[in-house]
Amino acid sequence: MVTHWQIWKAIDKLAELYSLSVSGLAKQAGLDPTTFNKSKRVLPSGKERWPSMESISKILEATQTSFEDFTTLVTGQAAIGKESQGKPIPVIGFAQAGTGGFFGDSGFPVGAGWDHVSFPDVGDDNAYALEVSGDSMEPFYRAGDIIVVSPAAEVRRGDRVVVKTREGEVLAKQLTRKTASRIELHSWNASHPDLVFPLEEIDWMARIVWASQ
């Protein structure tokens, strides 16, 4: 929760941190100097006036302040959650991914054989990358493309997903439908048919979150 005064006090504190008045801060942010006037924070009617997120964005940009640091000013305490660092995530080729020993039962990367590439945190410690080979995923993904997969991301219809079958195949397709008993996958490539699998034939399915082009 956040109150009207907490936001305005945070703006005041931000100005102070940079040795500015609030009209100076507004000017530096490209806003009118009177935008943050104290006299405009509560209207004659008693209604509290709240700045827009755009104005907040502009003052953070002008002072090179992160949103977490602004939160510290708002709440007066350190923002929770450490700043995630970009970290190495495992990468392997699609051609290898289907063979044994690279994925645990729930679709997380295990074992040796994985290379690592650096990628910013996608909010999932188990994220990994796959390198595309062959033409079965054209025109979306072509040989040499890297896709980043997040097992933790929620999967919905229309999403592009990686699916591992019980037979050991690893596929990238678009999920067109998921019912209680089966999934339907659209192949982007007319040379390859659309697929339907009963859920019991699927080991796991995970959403693709980034792709190189």
Add this chain to the structure above:
Amino acid sequence: MVTHWQIWKAIDKLAELYSLSVSGLAKQAGLDPTTFNKSKRVLPSGKERWPSMESISKILEATQTSFEDFTTLVTGQAAIGKESQGKPIPVIGFAQAGTGGFFGDSGFPVGAGWDHVSFPDVGDDNAYALEVSGDSMEPFYRAGDIIVVSPAAEVRRGDRVVVKTREGEVLAKQLTRKTASRIELHSWNASHPDLVFPLEEIDWMARIVWASQ
């Protein structure tokens, strides 16, 4: 720093956390159900619309979410948006990119108006990101997707590119052919025709190197 789409994604995430749609979240917060419609996040003019801090306050109140937790949703999004490895790169909406003043003569981002997000080094100090709106780039890119563009990357046939015309239009297409006098671009969407431009009608063309999914 905080970007337009980070705020909107955080609102989407908050709804998801409470098993709500964004119209359900708005209603629960005492706002109009259409307040957070995706169709209202970018205006027809290309202007990005930002919610007020009052609306943010109301949704946090309605879900008993702290401002720190909201900050985690804002910053703990997909890799883009984290201050991590790699450097901040400029990001702007496609809808705005075509209007004046955002690109220099050679296709490098210039001027005010750009937000910044962090992305691993793509080997190009002038790399930037564009946020997709509308449906003209489907099925490859959908509204809300982020694409990362590298002016320094070599462009070859078959690559996905961003092109700026002399008329001021910014397009993402696939380069099918480049001759000494013209380029041919394939539209992935049958509702939009393939295009041919004489080179003199093109300000610049740059390769897309990453895309969120």
Add this chain to the structure above:
DNA sequence: CTATTAAGAGGATTAATTTCCTGTTATTCT
């Protein structure tokens, strides 16, 4: 001390966000 500039009060105007509204599509319930 005086002149100049910055800050800020507060009203009017403009621009932006939210609400209201109609309609279509999707989802849920029976």
Add this chain to the structure above:
DNA sequence: AGAATAACAGGAAATTAATCCTCTTAATAG
């Protein structure tokens, strides 16, 4: 399968935030 309800697109109207403006007070420079 059909009915009811929710979600959401998107335009118009209402409300709210920012800008423009005039003026007074405070701070700074000379």
